[in-house]
Amino acid sequence: MCPTIVNNVETLCDVKHIVALGGAEYAKLGTPNNTGTRIVSLSGHVKRPGYYEIETGKVTIGQLINDPAFGGGLREPEPGRPPRKLKAVIPGGSSAKVFKAGEKFKLKRKGPDGQMVEQEMDMLDLPYDFDSLIAAGSMSGSSAIIVMDDSVDIVEALANIAEFYAHESCGQCTPCREGSLWMSKALHRLTHGEGRASDADYLVKIADNIPGGRTICAFGEACSWPVQSFVAKFKDEFIAKGKADEERRAQGKIDPDTTPSQQHESATAH
Amino acid sequence: MSNTATTETKPAAPAIEKIKVKVDGRELEVPKLMPDWQGKLVPTTMIQACELAKTDVPHYCYHPKLPVAGNCRMCLVEFGTPALGPDRKPVINPDGTPKIAKSPRPAIACATPISPGMEIYTQTPGVKQMREGVLEFLLINHPLDCPICDQAGECKLQEYSVDYGQSASRFVEPKVHKPKAVDLGPRIVLDDERCILCTRCIRFTKDIAGDDALGIVNRGSYNTLTAYPGKVFDNNYTLNTVDICPVGALTSKDFRFQMRVWFLKETKSICTSCATGCNIIVGSREEKVYRYTPRENDAVNACWMCDHGRLNYKWIGRADRLAEVRRQTSEGRSEKTTWTVALNEIAEKLKKAPHGSVAIVASARQTNEEFWLLKKLADKFGALTDSIGYFGEGDKLLLNVDRTPNRTGARLIGICQANVGIKMMVIADSIKVGKVKTLIVFGEDVTKSSLDAELLGKLDTLIVSDILPNETTKRAHYLLPGCAHVEKRGTFTNIKGRVQKFMKAVEAPGDARPEWEFLHDLVYNVTGQDGFLTIEGLFNEMAKDVPAFNGLTWAGLGDTGVTVPT
Ligand code: SF4
Ligand code: SF4
Ligand code: SF4
Ligand code: FES
Numbered sequence: 001m002c003p004t005i006v007n008n009v010e011t012l013c014d015v016k017h018i019v020a021l022g023g024a025e026y027a028k029l030g031t032p033n034n035t036g037t038r039i040v041s042l043s044g045h046v047k048r049p050g051y052y053e054i055e056t057g058k059v060t061i062g063q064l065i066n067d068p069a070f071g072g073g074l075r076e077p078e079p080g081r082p083p084r085k086l087k088a089v090i091p092g093g094s095s096a097k098v099f100k101a102g103e104k105f106k107l108k109r110k111g112p113d114g115q116m117v118e119q120e121m122d123m124l125d126l127p128y129d130f131d132s133l134i135a136a137g138s139m140s141g142s143s144a145i146i147v148m149d150d151s152v153d154i155v156e157a158l159a160n161i162a163e164f165y166a167h168e169s170c171g172q173c174t175p176c177r178e179g180s181l182w183m184s185k186a187l188h189r190l191t192h193g194e195g196r197a198s199d200a201d202y203l204v205k206i207a208d209n210i211p212g213g214r215t216i217c218a219f220g221e222a223c224s225w226p227v228q229s230f231v232a233k234f235k236d237e238f239i240a241k242g243k244a245d246e247e248r249r250a251q252g253k254i255d256p257d258t259t260p261s262q263q264h265e266s267a268t269a270h
Numbered sequence: 271m272s273n274t275a276t277t278e279t280k281p282a283a284p285a286i287e288k289i290k291v292k293v294d295g296r297e298l299e300v301p302k303l304m305p306d307w308q309g310k311l312v313p314t315t316m317i318q319a320c321e322l323a324k325t326d327v328p329h330y331c332y333h334p335k336l337p338v339a340g341n342c343r344m345c346l347v348e349f350g351t352p353a354l355g356p357d358r359k360p361v362i363n364p365d366g367t368p369k370i371a372k373s374p375r376p377a378i379a380c381a382t383p384i385s386p387g388m389e390i391y392t393q394t395p396g397v398k399q400m401r402e403g404v405l406e407f408l409l410i411n412h413p414l415d416c417p418i419c420d421q422a423g424e425c426k427l428q429e430y431s432v433d434y435g436q437s438a439s440r441f442v443e444p445k446v447h448k449p450k451a452v453d454l455g456p457r458i459v460l461d462d463e464r465c466i467l468c469t470r471c472i473r474f475t476k477d478i479a480g481d482d483a484l485g486i487v488n489r490g491s492y493n494t495l496t497a498y499p500g501k502v503f504d505n506n507y508t509l510n511t512v513d514i515c516p517v518g519a520l521t522s523k524d525f526r527f528q529m530r531v532w533f534l535k536e537t538k539s540i541c542t543s544c545a546t547g548c549n550i551i552v553g554s555r556e557e558k559v560y561r562y563t564p565r566e567n568d569a570v571n572a573c574w575m576c577d578h579g580r581l582n583y584k585w586i587g588r589a590d591r592l593a594e595v596r597r598q599t600s601e602g603r604s605e606k607t608t609w610t611v612a613l614n615e616i617a618e619k620l621k622k623a624p625h626g627s628v629a630i631v632a633s634a635r636q637t638n639e640e641f642w643l644l645k646k647l648a649d650k651f652g653a654l655t656d657s658i659g660y661f662g663e664g665d666k667l668l669l670n671v672d673r674t675p676n677r678t679g680a681r682l683i684g685i686c687q688a689n690v691g692i693k694m695m696v697i698a699d700s701i702k703v704g705k706v707k708t709l710i711v712f713g714e715d716v717t718k719s720s721l722d723a724e725l726l727g728k729l730d731t732l733i734v735s736d737i738l739p740n741e742t743t744k745r746a747h748y749l750l751p752g753c754a755h756v757e758k759r760g761t762f763t764n765i766k767g768r769v770q771k772f773m774k775a776v777e778a779p780g781d782a783r784p785e786w787e788f789l790h791d792l793v794y795n796v797t798g799q800d801g802f803l804t805i806e807g808l809f810n811e812m813a814k815d816v817p818a819f820n821g822l823t824w825a826g827l828g829d830t831g832v833t834v835p836t
Contacts, residue, residue: 166490166491167489167490168489168490169489169490169491170489170490171467171486171488171489171490171491171492171493172341172493173340173341173342173343174341174342174343174344174404174407174408174466174467175343175403175404175407177407177467177490177491177493178407178408178410178411178491179407180490180491181446181490181491182407182410182441182443182491185443185444186442186443189442189443202440205440208403209399209400209403209404209406209407210403212375212376213346213374213375213376213377214343214346214376214400214403214404215343216340216341216343
């Protein structure tokens, strides 16, 4: 058996620079402790989604979204609708914990005099680097930024992510294998008219039993962090959706669009 | 070669360095290295250290005789190690104890090596919560089959649910459905919904049995255990997977739905189907044997046994078992008689037998004690003795080419030669020429070997002891019903010289008696030598008398036997 090398595009781009500049010069790019470049893959509700190479930490999340050189701002609304507002940003691949628009963080940063100072910072002002995003409770991860405007149903978004993770779990270890599908089934229910107000807590309880070294690989974190962070930061939306379903069911109204959750089974089984 | 019996087959291992660890606050010294699944010395794991500390760490995928997989996550524990200062020296608390840095992440006890000064925490709220979490995950898609599941009573899922389960499930989603009653092979049925995907069966089959027959297909929660397409799961070791499956996913076609395990009486015994002498547990109820399962003995069979041996028990309960003492009248009619009459008559006849006129054919399925008693008779009468060999194909794991359990014992005691059966022709000739007039046969149909019916007809006295009827028993002048090994106590000597004892599980049918008992009576009648009324006394006396067994005692054999030089 021969080992197979699988390289990221980002790695190959870094290698090109390192070969051209030499290691020492390459390390001068970026910011201290966060050197070199990153390939940001910007997707979602921006005018110019795409791949942008930046010096690590030299550009903020806000710039990546709004600067004409990068995302160019949120996409235009449909005619006659008011302008779009930013709702959430997933900063480092879909497993990274979500940022809510307007979220503020207290970060310790090196001041101009070299002293560490604590600084309050809006989510959009976070420099796009490893340390800042970790300090803000998420991660730069794969450097894939997903931008969501206010047209997004956050519960639907999480259901979509959870379905992906349930499908991708290899199934080797118990918490991820069982937890990822459980969360996905619950979210499927919640997005198909069968939600409960208690589902917000229900989801977090499932998610809390998966990460933190309980699994063989980091996929356990990857599948549970989105659930933990989405529900924590947008809890009212999860509760509202569940409540609405409960009320509709209490009135005996069945939404013609809803699919019984039983169908989820055959939809993802393969 | 020394003549001293040893409990070990290998020379004593060199001393292993010990290290200090703490398990739930209790300090103990554990060896730095311990045997892994292959017996190789490797760094001791947390679960091994906890076992030495007599602390149970719940686990599903871990099995001491299988390579570690680390997939179930039930064994997660918290731990800490001595904190090191910037000088790489241990940081010391004000009270002089080393400061422990608790790991922010848990570790699986089954795969994590210990280190000096490590503290393992198995009872913290965090550990309890992790166990509850794993158990809940394992149960959400598990069918509630316990009332009809064969594993009930020895199910690890049931067991740990008592300790870590929630009283009510909060799972409100539809369960994943998987194949039920999958026919994996001639002896195994799989219920995929019950499977917790621990991969024990896969690892056993691949790494122990050497037959890469099982695997998992599909991803995530749809993971499904299966035999490779087109492959039948039918190696000679498949039933071991039923033993090691922690739940009721793999079931034995032979045993399923036969008996609730908690009704079974368990008796320590030895498999008699080959010379390996795998240690077994006989599961019986109301004098009926329901199953054999392997019993751990690292010097013989580890935790395994072969399917051939495991399923070879049905003859014990056969309806045509010999259960009456019978004698032939002077008119040649067979009639029922009593042990006293038969043994007295036999003794009288034997006492009159001239030196060299008796021959004995013993079975290599008899016990050491029985051979020794027969040997005493043989010595008294200058009798020819031999046994009959049964050979088949062996394998690399356990099954020996010799399909009898005690040919080694017969040889060490002097009943047969290394070349078993070599004297059978001499016995035949001696009968033919009228030199041998009395033949004693134990547990063999000699008409299938060199002593045909015509030869048997030439004898004055044919004394036969057996369990099942055959052409030889039909012709016996005295027929003495004997016992299956599960109906008596005794010892066998396996192919490597391990002397192992087995205990009585069920009563013999009718008048059948353990051979050692009536042989003992006979020897006493014939030789006048004082007897030993218990198997213990008999064994100990034999051990004094037979050079190969010198130094052994019944008690000293323990449950797993003692190896003697062969
Ligand atoms: S955590 Fe990793 S190893 Fe475990 S099931 Fe998920 S993907 Fe597989
Ligand atoms: S069938 Fe049993 S031993 Fe095999 S993987 Fe499933 S639970 Fe484990
Ligand atoms: S290997 Fe021999 S002793 Fe062991 S179970 Fe099989 S037949 Fe019995
Ligand atoms: S027993 Fe350790 S992970 Fe399964």
